[in-house]
Amino acid sequence: MLYLPHTREDIASMLETIGVDDLDGLFSTVPEDCRFTGDLNLPEALTEWELNDHMKALSDSMATFPAYKVFMGAGSYEHFIPASVSYLLSRSEFVTSYTPYQPEMSQGTLQAIYEYQTLAARLMGVDVATASHYDGAAALAEALLMAARITKRRKVVISSLIHPLYRRVVQTYFEPTEYEVVQLPYLKSGTTDFAALDDMDDLAAVGIQSPNFFGCIEDLQAIGEKTHDKEALFIASFTEALAYGLLKNPGSQGADIVAGEGQSLGIPRSFGGPGLGMLGSRKKFMRSLPGRLVGLTKDLDGKRGFVLTLATREQHIRREKATSNICTNNSLCALAAAMYMASVGGTGIRELARLNYDKAEYLKAELKKAGCIISFDSPTFNEFVVEFPSGFEATHRRLLEKKIVAGLCLAPYYSELANHYLLCVTETITKEDMDTLVSCLRSCFQKSKQA
């Protein structure tokens, strides 16, 4: 086996040094009645050649871009990843190292994560960003728990337009705690109805996603002010980080904590993971943040260097009193995001985000012309909700046969929204793709009218 370097002679001489007769003898401290003596019931080893075929078959069975035109985002976005990013990210000094516990030997990871923290903080508009979390949903759950700890209050309020699967994760995290999660309804405009906040007291936090699950841009400023009137913390969440290449960032609109998903920043979709949980806050709350932080310092000669810092918040020092249980995070994904943000640059990210916006607006306009209803009139970024004629399910299936994914059906998540679909357009979708979608829709509608 090519990963196991020991020769028979090596094993014999090492066993002799140890003073046992055979490999089995190494397990003398495992009591007889704890031993498994059979063979594991697993498939026999494959050669690399054989496995190549097997893995290729698995991959080939999947419906993915570019063969499929996927007009579906909903928390997982197709964006171009520069070849240089994938290439640099495969440097094995980054890939095969552990969490940088020994800083002198890990300056590459440490400086890169410090740079990620900086760019992430600038993107979200906060003072401090952590080194990464598991995904946007877990980051949001941790942000809400953090707010409850800071305010010592028990109730958190979240918008029903936060990604439904994120809300599910929040519910799961909160279930065994003493805290309560309340949801805000939404308005006809496709944004959160926060009027109910007036009658709520003793709130730890209000959590709002923008652009929200319907793609609509929320009035963060207004909700933030209302939240602060209640002396609660304002938490902004997001699933599409690229939006902040164009839109005002949450921090500048009053968010105290920002938590979201950074998959759009150079990380492949990979069936939903690993992604990048992004989390940051105002400086004031820095010591309550969950997760790892890299800080700037100097070495004995006064040279610039970086270390993991503020460890007294963490599980390995504080154990059950830590701000979180997180240990391994998603460091390499943060590194991908840093490389991506550095490659796109300040000028580039704005242009790229604008292109996403413009393309989505184009499709919206074309769909309207084809007789579809754009359900909500609030401005959107690169996703929006369309109401199709009733019975659209069959059309959706027919389009799948043509390798077009015409958005995500919203009915399973919002039962009142039958025939409503969430569509997404990024820079990877061409005008031609959009025109094809619209003309297919037209001919489907035509046929169903005739039928």
Added chain:
Amino acid sequence: MNESLGDTGLILNDPLLWEKGKKGRCGFSLPRRDVESAPLREDLIDEGPDFPDLSEVDVVRHYTRLAQWNFGVDTGMYPLGSCTMKYNPKINEKYASLPGLAGAHPLMPADLSQGALKMMFELEEYLTEITGMDATTLQPAAGAHGEFTGMLLIHAFHVRKGASRSKIIVPDTAHGTNPASAALCGYRPVAVSSNEDGILSADAVAEVMDEDTAGIMITNPNTLGLFEENSKEIAEIIHAKGGLVYCDGANMNAVMGVVKMGAIGVDVMQLNLHKTFSTPHGGGGPGSGPVCIKKHLEPFLPVPRVVRDNGTYVLAEDYPESIGKVQAFHGAFGVMIKAYSYIRRMGPKNLNKASQLAVLNANYIKERLKGTLHLPYDRPCMHECVFSDKHQAAQKIATMDMAKRLMDYGFHPPTVYFPLVVHGAIMVEPTETESKEDIDQFIDAFKAIVNEAKEDPDLLRDAPRSCKVRRLDETTAARKPCLAG
């Protein structure tokens, strides 16, 4: 010894990203604009994020230089205890980036995602078999996340029985994530001490177990690298009072094909794919922390679950007692592919062999270094062994000094100052992928360092001298935090 591994090399400085570049540069090929600009409400936007503008060459040089300041398993031996820094096979990386897998959308209909679902289904089966449990969820994103998921399952189990319990037993040797995960789930950890052999005694557990205790979190093999010999008896004590046994399976690399945790009383456990199953650690993640359970916890597993139905795979949501979700989608799929590929490449015999060789390497190091370093528990170890700096106290040399000096010799240091029960702990986990020659070189380096401690201790206090930077001022970093530039 012969020529040491450690040497000097040409290391180039590189400033911070935003200290480089010029406005107007771009390292990204922007897609062609094929639609017109649409109206956009001015009040929604401002000037955009303050990112530097860099060319592709700027970016490539920057990260290439940074990479050279780092040390990985591919650079050399990385015997970081409790972290299982084994070799990460390159073919696994290739599979994870196959376009159909890396490009897959998690919400595509199941009939268009059969390859991904088949892989997940089979990986769950393999992990279930390796642990001897009844079912597995792949959703948790790392070891600690798996622990938390396990705690939620235990909580749901007790709630259904009509009595949620308030405490959980956690030994003093446990990793910090154990008490933190328990606390996140609302449990109060109750500490028990290990005995003079470094393991738990059944009596110590019996003394604290009661009807308000949800169960025990037990790491096996434990963080001293020792097998918990009384685990079966301990499980009986816990079960007799209605509790459940959680096993932190981060150290499974010692016992694949040797012990099935399901057969020794474990009800729920997590595996760290980024340890035992060869997926790279990425400088701190992403990992993957599947949770394996016994039948009685199955109704509570996170959703959706991958189910096989007449030869096709579907995502099933209809589990009313499920704890819900711990990740938005299916977990770290990209990491699962690598673990799957590893298991398929290894097969059952080599997995078992890997555990045997991991234990062989650790015991070999223990035997050869025990005269040189203090060995607090002189018993056969599993995949790792724990020394201390007791013998160096006379020279006022501490664990950290020896660790830093190892860098000059070209090795990543072991885990230091953990577990907490050993003062000045030096926790060495070589893994099975290190050859005898490399291990001998490591042992020789450690012996040379211990000699230096006697003859020229300043060499250690001054170490490292051959890294990009010398020892760093961590105190000021924490006192006056500067976390962004």
